[in-house]
Amino acid sequence: DAGVIQSPRHEVTEMGQEVTLRCKPISGHNSLFWYRQTMMRGLELLIYFNNNVPIDDSGMPEDRFSAKMPNASFSTLKIQPSEPRDSAVYFCASSPGYSYEQYFGPGTRLTVT
Amino acid sequence: GIQVEQSPPDLILQEGANSTLRCNFSDSVNNLQWFHQNPWGQLINLFYIPSGTKQNGRLSATTVATERYSLLYISSSQTTDSGVYFCAVDGSGNTGKLIFGQGTTLQVKP
Numbered sequence: 001d002a003g004v005i006q007s008p009r010h011e012v013t014e015m016g017q018e019v020t021l022r023c024k025p026i027s028g029h030n031s032l033f034w035y036r037q038t039m040m041r042g043l044e045l046l047i048y049f050n051n052n053v054p055i056d057d058s059g060m061p062e063d064r065f066s067a068k069m070p071n072a073s074f075s076t077l078k079i080q081p082s083e084p085r086d087s088a089v090y091f092c093a094s095s096p097g098y099s100y101e102q103y104f105g106p107g108t109r110l111t112v113t
Numbered sequence: 114g115i116q117v118e119q120s121p122p123d124l125i126l127q128e129g130a131n132s133t134l135r136c137n138f139s140d141s142v143n144n145l146q147w148f149h150q151n152p153w154g155q156l157i158n159l160f161y162i163p164s165g166t167k168q169n170g171r172l173s174a175t176t177v178a179t180e181r182y183s184l185l186y187i188s189s190s191q192t193t194d195s196g197v198y199f200c201a202v203d204g205s206g207n208t209g210k211l212i213f214g215q216g217t218t219l220q221v222k223p
Contacts (some may be wrong), residue, residue, distance in 0.1 A: 031209055043199065043213040056210065089154060099144040099203050101161035102211060107154055 002026075004105035006092050012111045018080040021108045024073055025094030033093040033102060034067055034077050043091070049075065050097070082112045115140045115204035119214035126190050126221050134185040134217045136200030144203035145176050146211065147185050151196045159185070159198075190221045 005024040013019055025032045033048040047057040049069045057067070064083070069075040079086055089109050093102040116139040126132055136145075147159040160167050160174040162183065167174055171190075176183040187194055197218050201211040 033209070033211070042215055043201075045210050045212075048209060050209075091156065095209060097209075099209055101144075101146060101158065102209070103158060104148075104156040107156075109154075 004092055004094055004103055006090075006105040006108050008108060009106060010109050010111075012113065013082055014113055015083055016081045017112075018078065019082045019086075019110060019112075021077040021090050021092075021110070023075045023077070023092030023105060025075070025092070026103060027073070028096065029094035029103075030072075030097050031095045031100075031102075032069060032075050033095075034075070035091040035093065035104075037089045037091065037107070038087075046077070079110075082110075084112045086110060087112050115142070115202060115212050117200060117202055117212055117214040119198075119200055119217050121217060122215065123218045124220070126219065128190060128192060128221055128223050130190050130221075131186070131188045132190060132219070134187070134198055134200075134219075136183040136185070136202075136214055138181050138183075138200075138202050138204065140181070140204045142178065142181075142202040142204045144209070144211070145183055146201050147174055147183070148199045148201065149194075149196050150199060150216070156199070187219075190219075192221045192223055195219055195221050 034046040037043045046059045052069045089107045091107045093104045095102040118137045149157045164178045173186045197216040201213045
C-alpha cells in the first residue's frame, strides 16, 4: 500500500497568492482529515470528510481556507489569498471510518513570504 | 472540549535506557493513538490503543480508560527513537476528531 500521498512536499509562495495542497488517501478509507502543525498551536484539525462529505469544518481558521473532496481518492485544501501566518506544515490523514486508526501523509511544508 | 496533557515535555536518555511517557486526558475516549514524529517531520503510527495493553518490539503501551491515562514504554532506547512522541484522542462522540497533546521531545544520546 502506498500510504497517504500529499503534494507538493514543499511550497514557497508570496503573500496574496493562491495555494492548493493535494491529498490522495489510502484506497478504501472512508474518512479524510486535514491537520495543520505550527510551533505555537501544535497539531490541530482543520476539517474532515466522511464518504466525500465535509462533516466538520469548525477548525478552518477563516474564509480564506476551503477544502474539497470531489471523489474518494482525492482532496484539496486551498488558501486564497495566502498570508505569512499560514506558514505551517499541513498534514492529510485517512482512516477506514470514524474512530478508527488514522494514517498520516508526509505533510506539505508551506512558507508564505 | 477534551484536554490532553503529556509528560514529561522533554526527556534526554542515554542509549540503552528505558523510559515511560504519560498521557492524561480529561474525558472518556473512543480512540487513542500514539505517534512518533521523526526528525524529518513524518508522523509514524505506534499504537491504536483506546484501552488495554499492546506491545510492538521494544515499545509497549497501556491505556487505563477508566482512570483517563495512557502510558508509552520505550525499552533499550536507541538513537533512532529520538523525536517527538504525541498522544492523540477522540473524545467527541465518536467523530474521529483527534485532539493532540503537546508532545514529549525525546533525545537519545549515543
